[in-house]
Amino acid sequence: MPTDPASRRRFLAFLAGSPLLAASGLDPALFDTLLGTSTRADTATLDLAERLAGAPGTHTALQPPLIASPADALDVFDFEPVAQRNIPIAHWGYLNTGSDDDATIAANRAGFDRWALRPRRLVDVSRVDGGVTLYGTRYPSPIVLNPVGSQKAFHKEGEVAVARAARARDHLMVLSTVATTSIEDAIAVRGGPVWFQLYHQSDWSLTKQMVQRAERAGAPAIAFTVDLLGGSNRETMVREARRDTRDCIKCHLGGPPLPGVSGRVDDRDNRRKPNLVGYRALPPQLEQGTPTWEFVDRLKQSTSMKVLLKGIVTGEDAALAVEHGVDGLFVSNHGGRAENSRRATITSLPEVVAGVQGRIPIICDGGFRRGTDVFKALALGATAAGIGRPYIWGLGAFGQDGVEAVLALLRREFEVTMKQSGTTTVAQIGMRHITPA
Numbered sequence: 188m189p190t191d192p193a194s195r196r197r198f199l200a201f202l203a204g205s206p207l208l209a210a211s212g213l214d215p216a217l218f219d220t221l222l223g224t225s226t227r228a229d230t231a232t233l234d235l236a237e238r239l240a241g242a243p244g245t246h247t248a249l250q251p252p253l254i255a256s257p258a259d260a261l262d263v264f265d266f267e268p269v270a271q272r273n274i275p276i277a278h279w280g281y282l283n284t285g286s287d288d289d290a291t292i293a294a295n296r297a298g299f300d301r302w303a304l305r306p307r308r309l310v311d312v313s314r315v316d317g318g319v320t321l322y323g324t325r326y327p328s329p330i331v332l333n334p335v336g337s338q339k340a341f342h343k344e345g346e347v348a349v350a351r352a353a354r355a356r357d358h359l360m361v362l363s364t365v366a367t368t369s370i371e372d373a374i375a376v377r378g379g380p381v382w383f384q385l386y387h388q389s390d391w392s393l394t395k396q397m398v399q400r401a402e403r404a405g406a407p408a409i410a411f412t413v414d415l416l417g418g419s420n421r422e423t424m425v426r427e428a429r430r431d432t433r434d435c436i437k438c439h440l441g442g443p444p445l446p447g448v449s450g451r452v453d454d455r456d457n458r459r460k461p462n463l464v465g466y467r468a469l470p471p472q473l474e475q476g477t478p479t480w481e482f483v484d485r486l487k488q489s490t491s492m493k494v495l496l497k498g499i500v501t502g503e504d505a506a507l508a509v510e511h512g513v514d515g516l517f518v519s520n521h522g523g524r525a526e527n528s529r530r531a532t533i534t535s536l537p538e539v540v541a542g543v544q545g546r547i548p549i550i551c552d553g554g555f556r557r558g559t560d561v562f563k564a565l566a567l568g569a570t571a572a573g574i575g576r577p578y579i580w581g582l583g584a585f586g587q588d589g590v591e592a593v594l595a596l597l598r599r600e601f602e603v604t605m606k607q608s609g610t611t612t613v614a615q616i617g618m619r620h621i622t623p624a
């Protein structure tokens with residue numbers, strides 16, 4: 188079931204006209220009222236519709252027509268149902284989950300609706316350059332492929348297909364600590380810099396080796412993720428895993444995910460995560476508690492790579508980050524899968540921009556699905572915009588070609604928005620181009 192309001196509306200429109208729904212005797216208006224509060228309510232309502240329509244246990248009978256090739260896609264949402272068809276339901280749950288009732292996923296999307304565009308006319312926009320520079324490297328687009336773990340759970344080529352797409356379209360890619368491809372392989376396939384996303388380990392000796400390895404491999408930057416330090420409660424992931432009839436233990440030694448546990452399932456599964464294996468057994472230096480700013484200082488001292496923090500959402504933390512010498516920030520709530528704040532990242536962005544005062548780059552992520560979303564973030568002061576699920580929909584649907592198509596669609600939409608706003612470079616985009624809706 189699509190979680191995005193636009194896809195949901197399209198799906199509902201399809202369902203409302205479906206002979207199956209009519210045959211079920213369910214009133215489409217009632218159906219419309221029932222849907223839309225949370226992923227959990229959506230799933231329950233769909234299950235009801237399926238039972239009434241006589242298609243138990245499968246969404247197939249009620250699916251809208253799917254695109255057959257990346258070229259058929261009109262927007263990134265077109266990839267979602269194709270990916271859902273291809274990806275096993277437990278893995279789909281891992282992709283789709285937020286925390287608690289998934290409300291922050293919806294909040295991230297709704298945040299963009301609070302801003303409207305102020306288009307400008309009669310400016311020569313025949314040539315437009317949407318490129319940005321990050322730490323000396325020029326990219327033709329501000330759209331960043333954010334770290335997403337375990338990509339071979341979505342397509343057999345996983346991060347390798349994504350790195351190929353990043354190379355073909357020249358986008359910045361950030362590789363997760365829990366990727367199913369090593370940082371060395373990702374950089375080799377990308378044929379250019381890939382940033383490394385860091386999940387710290389309870390043993391500093393191991394964390395330090397991971398950082399040094401990323402640096403040796405040629406990563407110019409690491410993004411230390413700070414939004415899961417308190418854990419997260421991912422109910423949709425657990426619920427969907429329970430619906431999967433396959434034997435999880437065949438691949439995951441720890442079995443299916445457990446309630447109340449975020450990301451990691453079981454340490455024994457690290458053998459499937461190349462960035463977590465192959466380190467020397469040095470005398471352990473165990474962390475005391477969870478990381479604080481002291482850890483950030485240590486991280487900075489341990490590497491000459493740029494160090495970014497991923498998951499900052501307040502002006503206070505942004506200012507502290509600059510004080511501690513951090514080189515950049517991701518305004519992020521982990522795509523609504525960290526704390527269930529119900530606050531959109533686009534709403535958090537202005538206070539982070541104020542805290543940073545232009546001193547370091549800011550990447551904003553969370554719910555970016557349209558070129559207009561990217562434009563609004565840049566207008567509010569972001570340097571670039573990160574995407575997670577949309578490119579995984581492309582990957583799950585059509586592998587590398589799907590990822591490339593998602594990037595091309597978002598880039599085209601963004602450049603059209605730039606032109607409609609009378610801006611020909613990213614530097615020209617500012618607050619005067621948007622207004623509260």
Ligand SMILES: Cc1cc2nc3c(=O)[nH]c(=O)nc-3n(C[C@H](O)[C@H](O)[C@H](O)COP(=O)(O)O)c2cc1C
Pocket residue numbers: 281282283295333334335336363364365384412497519520521522523552553554555573574575576577
């Ligand atoms: C399935 C999945 C796995 C993710 N894995 C990681 C990860 O390993 N490290 C990390 O810092 N962020 C991770 N994220 C968060 C993304 O980097 C990003 O913040 C988020 O997906 C952006 O929101 P969006 O999915 O709405 O575009 C993950 C997100 C998803 C959906």
